[in-house]
Amino acid sequence: MKVLDLQCSQGHVFEGWFASEEDFQSQKQCDLVQCPLCNDHQVHKLLSAPRLNLGARPPGPARSGHDANQPAHPDAGGGSSGSAQGALTTAVVPFDQGDAALLPQAIQAAWLRLARHIASNTEDVGAAFAQEARRIHHGEAPERGIRGQATAEEALELLEEGVAVLPLPLPVSAKETLQ
Incomplete structure (x- = not known):
């Protein structure tokens, strides 16, 4: 199994797992390799060093003196505030200048988790989004979270009617299960 570091033309970095170099090239030629964030098919390999797992734990920098399995802040996790569905937990994590290089990858990973x-x-109500959002708003359909497609004009009309909508492009990979 080859784990390759890949990058799309938009600068998003991600991993791809392939049986061999030939497998990667074959999938790339068939446009099967795409960025999980923006669906860009213009993907190229980045330089990467092989890692041999010989049973030892890889050396790593100590992180802010706290255990990775514990919340970074006493208020992060553990207690329950609000309903279980849709509850958000925030954590205060000390920022180290060495973390600056990890910031784009961390933002990308957080965006994918949010999208999924x-x-x-x-x-997913597809192209019927505007109609279904109105039905929910007027109590004609059960209240639930929906997503779909709407034109800019439809979205503006919904907002003017008091229907809360948020334009949010979701990558295709967020809508599918990973293999």
């Missing part, structure tokens, strides 16, 4: 959470907790 939204996709798994909403119903």
Whole structure:
């Protein structure tokens, strides 16, 4: 199994797992390799060093003197405030200048987690989004989280009617299960 560091033309960095170099090239030629964030098919390999797992734990910098399995802040996790569905937990994590290089990857990972959470907790109503949002708003359909497609004009009309909508482009990979 080859784990390759890949990058799309938009600068998003991600991993791809392939049986061999030939497998990667074959999938790339068939446009099967795409960025999980923006669906860009213009993907190229980045330089990466092989890692041999010989049973030893890889050396790593100590992180702010706290255990990785414990919340970074006493208020992060543990207690329950509000309803279980849709509850958000925030954590205060000390920022180290060495973390600055990890920031784009961390933002990308957080965005993908958010997109997958939204996709798994909403119903896709497709092109009927504006009509279904109105039905829910007027009490004609059961209240639930929905997602779909609407034109800019439809979205503005919904907002003017008091229907809360948020334009949010979701990557295709967030809507699918990973293999």
